[in-house]
Each structure stands twice: as structure tokens, then as C-alpha cells.
Amino acid sequence: MGLLDGKTILVAGVTMDTSIGFATARVAQEQGATVLISNFGRALGITRRIAGRLPAPAPVLELDVTDPAHLAGLVEQVREHLGADATLDGVVHSIAFGNPETVLGGKFVGAPWEDVAQAVQVSAYSLMSLAHAVRPILTPGAGIVGLTFDATVAWPAYDWMGVAKAGLESCARYLARDLGGDGIRVNLVSAGPLKTLAAKAIPGFDEIDGVWKDRAPLGWDNTDQEPTAKAVCALLSDFFPATTGEIIHVDGGYHAMGA
Numbered sequence: 001m002g003l004l005d006g007k008t009i010l011v012a013g014v015t016m017d018t019s020i021g022f023a024t025a026r027v028a029q030e031q032g033a034t035v036l037i038s039n040f041g042r043a044l045g046i047t048r049r050i051a052g053r054l055p056a057p058a059p060v061l062e063l064d065v066t067d068p069a070h071l072a073g074l075v076e077q078v079r080e081h082l083g084a085d086a087t088l089d090g091v092v093h094s095i096a097f098g099n100p101e102t103v104l105g106g107k108f109v110g111a112p113w114e115d116v117a118q119a120v121q122v123s124a125y126s127l128m129s130l131a132h133a134v135r136p137i138l139t140p141g142a143g144i145v146g147l148t149f150d151a152t153v154a155w156p157a158y159d160w161m162g163v164a165k166a167g168l169e170s171c172a173r174y175l176a177r178d179l180g181g182d183g184i185r186v187n188l189v190s191a192g193p194l195k196t197l198a199a200k201a202i203p204g205f206d207e208i209d210g211v212w213k214d215r216a217p218l219g220w221d222n223t224d225q226e227p228t229a230k231a232v233c234a235l236l237s238d239f240f241p242a243t244t245g246e247i248i249h250v251d252g253g254y255h256a257m258g259a
């Protein structure tokens, strides 16, 4: 019996098989879920190819979280693939973007507002946009899970993405407040550094990466997305029925160490 037997989960933000979203989709399928995945723009073709590496077929939806038409048509897209009565038991927000030329990699002071606004819209505000878009078909008890990188401190190179993550963490708490009445849980997983496309695009992210392994009491493998994916799936499951507005760290214990 799987942890997610009988559940239908949308994983938004899958590009490569290194994507945290891909590992989450794989683990969710292994745990019995029916999974849909999404991406946008030119990378959609890559996502369709990568979907073939999942254990079971997964419909690929087109979703740019900044495009009102995509958000408005999202329920329809789910229903095109799964039928007119389709509902969702879980949604994973595995999405972030910041222009590496202007808002990441040591360019905090003087960063232009347009690019900061884009980072905040794609990486934080979109948790609300996505939740709002799928709310009509979320089942009572459904889980929404997003991915953060500990926003309680300032990191080298992370810059405005760190500010966006602080916004995401706050957004998750407000969503937990407003959707709790419908029995919908909203939680985040705070992952340690993982070698994905998004991480590689951050100039200087290696600085963070390097110290992690030594300081984390459990050690840290930055090529293994599975511990993070498992935590996301656990939060989507019925084993966290009274947990919302929470941030679970999957970082080898790094966050709890002083030095």
C-alpha cells in the first residue's frame, strides 16, 4: 500500500530529471498517486520528453504562473486529461525564477525593481496564484506544498531570491490561514542546496554548497533530490492531517547547528 494511494497530485515546475519536481512526481507515483506535471514556454518540449522517464505516464500541462490565461484555464486542463469530475488532492509548487544577471550572485544593492518584482511574482506570489487557480477542484484535506531555501538568514549569492523566499514563507502562512476553513493544508519544505538547473544558474551558489556537507550532522548529498521529494510526499499524504503553515527542513540538520 502506498502513502498516496488514490490521490491525484499536480506537480508544477518540472524541467529536467534533476528538478525537485521530477523527483517528487516519481516518488508520488511510486506511492500510488496519479500525477500531472507542468511547465511553460520553450522548456515544455523538454518536460514532455523527461516525463517519459517517470515510472508511469504523466500528462504535461502548460502553466506559466505569471500568465492569467494559463491560471484561468488550469482546471480545464486538468479535466481534459482526467475527466470532467476530476479533483486534486495535492498541489506541489516547485517554481522559482530570478534573473541571474541582475538579482542574484552578489548584486543585491542596486538591483532594478522590474527584475525584483519578477522574482517575487514567480517565486512567492505564484503560490497564492496557483492555490487560487485550483481551489475549485481541491478536495477537503488536500495539501499544497512549496519549496523554500531557509529565508531566516542572508546567504552569499542568493540575494533577492532570499527576499522572495521570505515572501513565499509568509505567503504559505497566510494561505494556511485562509484555506484552513476548507480543510486545505499549506506547508513548505526547506531543502538544502541541490544541483538543479535553478541552483546552477545562481552565480556563486557553490559557496553555500561547499560548507553544507561539513556542517550538517547527517551530511548532505547535493545530487540526491529524493529526501526532499519524500518529505513533500509525506506532507501531501494523510499522515500530516493537522499540520499547516509549517516549514519542514530537509537539509541534513544544517539549520539547527550554530557552527
Ligand code: NAP
Pocket: 012, 013, 014, 015, 016, 018, 019, 020, 021, 039, 040, 041, 043, 044, 063, 064, 065, 066, 093, 094, 095, 096, 097, 122, 147, 148, 149, 190, 191, 192, 193, 194, 195, 196, 197, 198, 199
Ligand atoms: P528547477 O529544476 O530549475 O525547477 C524550477 C522550475 O520553475 C523549472 O521547471 C522552471 O521552468 C519553473 N519556472 C520558472 N519560472 C516559471 C513560471 N513563470 N511559471 C511556471 N514555472 C516556472 O530547479 P529546482 O531546484 O528543482 O527548483 C524547484 C524549487 O525548489 C524552487 O522553488 C527552488 O527555489 C526550490 N529550492 C531549490 C533548492 C536547490 O538548491 N536546488 C533548494 C531549496 C529550494 P524553466 O526551467 O522552464 O524555467
